[in-house]
Amino acid sequence: MRLSRYFLPILKENPREAEIVSHRLMLRAGMIRQQAAGSFSWLPLGKRVLDKVCRIVREEQDRAGALEILMPTIQSADLWRESGRYEDYGKEMLRIKDRHERDMLFGPTNEEMVTEIFRSYVKSYKDLPLNLYHIQWKFRDEVRPRFGVMRSREFLMKDAYSFDLDYEGAKAAYNRMFVAYLRTFTRMGLQAIPMRADTGPIGGDLSHEFIILADTGESQVYCHRDFLDLAVPGEGTDFTNDSQIADIVKQWTTPYAATDEMHDEAAWDVIADRDRVSARGIEVGHIFHFGDKYSKPMGAKVAGPDGKEHFVSMGSYGIGPSRLIAAIIEASHDENGIIWPESVAPFDVGIINMKTGDAECDRVCEELFAALTAAGKEVLYDDTDQRPGGKFATADLIGLPWQVIVGPRGVAAGEVEIKNRRTGERETLPLAQAAQRFGAAR
Numbered sequence: 001m002r003l004s005r006y007f008l009p010i011l012k013e014n015p016r017e018a019e020i021v022s023h024r025l026m027l028r029a030g031m032i033r034q035q036a037a038g039s040f041s042w043l044p045l046g047k048r049v050l051d052k053v054c055r056i057v058r059e060e061q062d063r064a065g066a067l068e069i070l071m072p073t074i075q076s077a078d079l080w081r082e083s084g085r086y087e088d089y090g091k092e093m094l095r096i097k098d099r100h101e102r103d104m105l106f107g108p109t110n111e112e113m114v115t116e117i118f119r120s121y122v123k124s125y126k127d128l129p130l131n132l133y134h135i136q137w138k139f140r141d142e143v144r145p146r147f148g149v150m151r152s153r154e155f156l157m158k159d160a161y162s163f164d165l166d167y168e169g170a171k172a173a174y175n176r177m178f179v180a181y182l183r184t185f186t187r188m189g190l191q192a193i194p195m196r197a198d199t200g201p202i203g204g205d206l207s208h209e210f211i212i213l214a215d216t217g218e219s220q221v222y223c224h225r226d227f228l229d230l231a232v233p234g235e236g237t238d239f240t241n242d243s244q245i246a247d248i249v250k251q252w253t254t255p256y257a258a259t260d261e262m263h264d265e266a267a268w269d270v271i272a273d274r275d276r277v278s279a280r281g282i283e284v285g286h287i288f289h290f291g292d293k294y295s296k297p298m299g300a301k302v303a304g305p306d307g308k309e310h311f312v313s314m315g316s317y318g319i320g321p322s323r324l325i326a327a328i329i330e331a332s333h334d335e336n337g338i339i340w341p342e343s344v345a346p347f348d349v350g351i352i353n354m355k356t357g358d359a360e361c362d363r364v365c366e367e368l369f370a371a372l373t374a375a376g377k378e379v380l381y382d383d384t385d386q387r388p389g390g391k392f393a394t395a396d397l398i399g400l401p402w403q404v405i406v407g408p409r410g411v412a413a414g415e416v417e418i419k420n421r422r423t424g425e426r427e428t429l430p431l432a433q434a435a436q437r438f439g440a441a442r
């Protein structure tokens with residue numbers, strides 16, 4: 001992509017409304033545009049990151065055996081009357097009437113709708129286990145939308161829903177999502193700690209929040225230092241092996257970890273001072289087991305091996321991709337801007353032409369741009385006529401992992417400079433090697 005043809009509305013000044021660094025940097029880097037309280041458009045740079053985050057989420061859901069579907073955002077109130085949540089949900093639910101005066105709502109979550117799908121088709125335990133997920137916009141009329149996409153009213157959610165014959169099956173499904181979550185967040189460069197959590201309006205008796213430690217987090221959390229060194233399960237994890245998956249969950253739930261609502265002072269007191277981590281945290285994922293809370297009132301049942309009918313045992317599993325992007329920035333930035341982990345960076349490499357219009361600089365940049373693109377790299381080529389200082393500032397602000405800097409002096413000597421955004425390390429390389437460095441053939 002050539003920057004001269006791109007839409008990257010960079011802000012020079014710090015927007016006054018942004019209280020935390022991720023919100024400030026997302027606005028300054030031209031990733032998002034606020035449209036109303038707690039509602040944002042995703043501009044090209046932001047959309048690329050959102051897509052990469054969703055792709056990782058999807059890959060790990062699929063690996064764990066979940067199946068992707070897509071349900072509508074607007075739901076019928078009647079479904080929610082069946083579960084009893086239409087009255088209970090309160091002001092956070094955006095209620096709408098259609099032209100026939102029928103009560104509708106903008107979905108804050110999808111337990112009812114997915115249970116309706118399930119009960120319409122699945123009648124036998126032989127079709128279980130089943131886990132259906134989608135990635136879809138949600139609306140919650142939050143009292144205090146704030147911090148940009150961190151707590152917004154309209155936000156993207158990956159929500160998965162598992163159906164099993166009994167508690168044992170449902171626990172195995174819960175465990176698979178638990179392990180998938182560990183892998184998902186690690187792949188985005190985040191250290192997420194699973195903590196016992198309150199179930200709120202979703203309900204149920206077993207629940208974990210996945211928390212990223214950050215000073216700007218909205219929750220107070222408590223955990224054992226051991227979590228900081230636990231190894232995350234690798235790509236080869238066998239999600240069909242229930243006992244292996246249960247062992248991983250056991251390992252990750254044995255040290256103490258709880259959010260404020262679930263905090264247990266007695267258990268906390270026995271942990272040595274040096275092992276205690278009491279910090280602020282950002283909730284990026286939340287998983288629930290709630291048994292027959294929805295299947296019973298909504299009549300979702302299957303015939304079991306005993307020939308009897310059983311209400312299915314369910315769980316739901318949420319991740320907020322839009323919030324995750326803010327969390328990644330909170331965890332990875334410096335005074336000059338964002339530092340993207342390679343897995344979610346909007347582009348892999350930025351090429352900075354320090355003297356656009358200079359025939360040799362232009363030629364070298366074009367060659368590099370072509371070679372890196374051919375090597376499968378996503379490249380943002382700054383071919384604008386801004387001064388070098390401005391280009392460097394933009395490159396640091398948008399945080400691509402690598403910068404290739406092409407200036408007249410280097411080009412005359414047959415060299416370019418490569419900068420690693422994270423470490424700040426710079427290296428001067430002969431032209432031919434620069435492209436090879438990013439995997440291009442000679």
Ligand code: 5CA
Binds near residue numbers: 140156285316320322
């Ligand atoms: N149905 C369940 C799980 S599928 C559910 O709704 N869970 S939740 O309420 O905990 O939300 C799931 C995830 O969505 C949260 O962990 C968080 O990452 C994200 N999320 C929730 N509210 C917001 C919000 N206001 N803004 C941005 N992301 C949010």
